Amino acid sequence: MSTVPLHADHARLFDQNRFVYPVLSRRSGGISIGVNLNPDKVCNFDCIYCQVDRTRQSETRFVEIGALVEELRATLDLVLSGAIYEMEKFRDVPSHLRRLNDIAFSGDGEPTTYKNFDEIIEECVAVKNEVEARQSPGRPTHSSSVIHSSFKLVLITNASMFHRPHIQRGLAILDANNGEIWAKLEAGTDAYYHLIERTPIPFRQILDNITAAARVRPLVIQSLFMRVNGEPPTPAELEAFCDRLNEITAAGGLLKLVQIYTVARRPAESSVTPLTDAEVDAIVELVQRRTGLHAIGYYGGTDWQ
Numbered sequence: 001m002s003t004v005p006l007h008a009d010h011a012r013l014f015d016q017n018r019f020v021y022p023v024l025s026r027r028s029g030g031i032s033i034g035v036n037l038n039p040d041k042v043c044n045f046d047c048i049y050c051q052v053d054r055t056r057q058s059e060t061r062f063v064e065i066g067a068l069v070e071e072l073r074a075t076l077d078l079v080l081s082g083a084i085y086e087m088e089k090f091r092d093v094p095s096h097l098r099r100l101n102d103i104a105f106s107g108d109g110e111p112t113t114y115k116n117f118d119e120i121i122e123e124c125v126a127v128k129n130e131v132e133a134r135q136s137p138g139r140p141t142h143s144s145s146v147i148h149s150s151f152k153l154v155l156i157t158n159a160s161m162f163h164r165p166h167i168q169r170g171l172a173i174l175d176a177n178n179g180e181i182w183a184k185l186e187a188g189t190d191a192y193y194h195l196i197e198r199t200p201i202p203f204r205q206i207l208d209n210i211t212a213a214a215r216v217r218p219l220v221i222q223s224l225f226m227r228v229n230g231e232p233p234t235p236a237e238l239e240a241f242c243d244r245l246n247e248i249t250a251a252g253g254l255l256k257l258v259q260i261y262t263v264a265r266r267p268a269e270s271s272v273t274p275l276t277d278a279e280v281d282a283i284v285e286l287v288q289r290r291t292g293l294h295a296i297g298y299y300g301g302t303d304w305q
């Protein structure tokens with residue numbers, strides 16, 4: 001048996017799949033089927049905590065829509081039938097987590113940089129609808145403890161491309177199909193944003209994009225905070241972070257949840273280490289108090305030491 005906790009095992013390759021991979025997700029409280037739209041590992045951010053291994057080039061460079069759709073169909077069948085829990089990697093998943101929570105567009109880069117983003121969302125929605133229609137509560141499964149329920153589509157994004165028309169089309173398709181957008185926001189000031197995300201994209205563009213998108217549908221904000229060279233974010237930075245959230249809501253943006261988390265696995269940069277559980281709790285409390293928003297904390301991984 002692996003000594004790595006299941007939630008930490010986010011290897012992109014699932015047997016022979018190149019684009020689709022199931023993981024046990026601690027933030028989802030169940031199985032999440034990841035769809036990797038960036039097999040070339042190219043990202044328009046270069047976050048200091050990123051865990052994508054860019055020292056090795058991937059053999060798969062381009063998304064092949066037909067192959068991706070087939071992998072998604074087969075993986076959905078595997079999870080929804082319960083057959084996945086007979087596989088060694090998923091055999092130890094506790095019964096309360098044996099539920100499919102979502103299909104998540106994430107992977108080895110920023111999914112909205114994929115040029116056919118709206119088309120792939122549409123294709124995946126068609127597969128979801130087709131597989132869901134085939135499922136029925138009475139259908140026998142490989143495991144009596146598998147929980148059937150409707151599942152959602154989640155876009156995990158840095159919000160950098162929301163202003164592009166084909167991305168807005170893709171977001172609208174998500175809206176119409178039980179979709180949820182998790183937008184990254186993990187700084188309050190320009191300086192800290194550039195320290196963490198290391199991108200030429202202006203902080204203002206990210207804030208404007210999140211605000212505009214949140215005026216159309218409620219967003220989930222995902223915020224990873226960490227120690228950099230031993231130092232957690234300063235109180236002033238966290239206050240500024242709350243100010244940015246308040247500006248979004250004051251402009252009419254709807255934020256249904258703020259996820260506060262920290263690094264769970266060892267990132268490429270050795271200067272990055274996790275916050276303590278108490279520090280995560282303190283940020284959650286600050287966000288709730290300063291913004292009135294619903295906030296949840298997720299602690300660092302137990303595999304850190």
Ligand code: SF4
Binds near residue numbers: 043
């Ligand atoms: S946006 Fe995501 S994939 Fe891109 S560098 Fe940051 S953590 Fe890595």
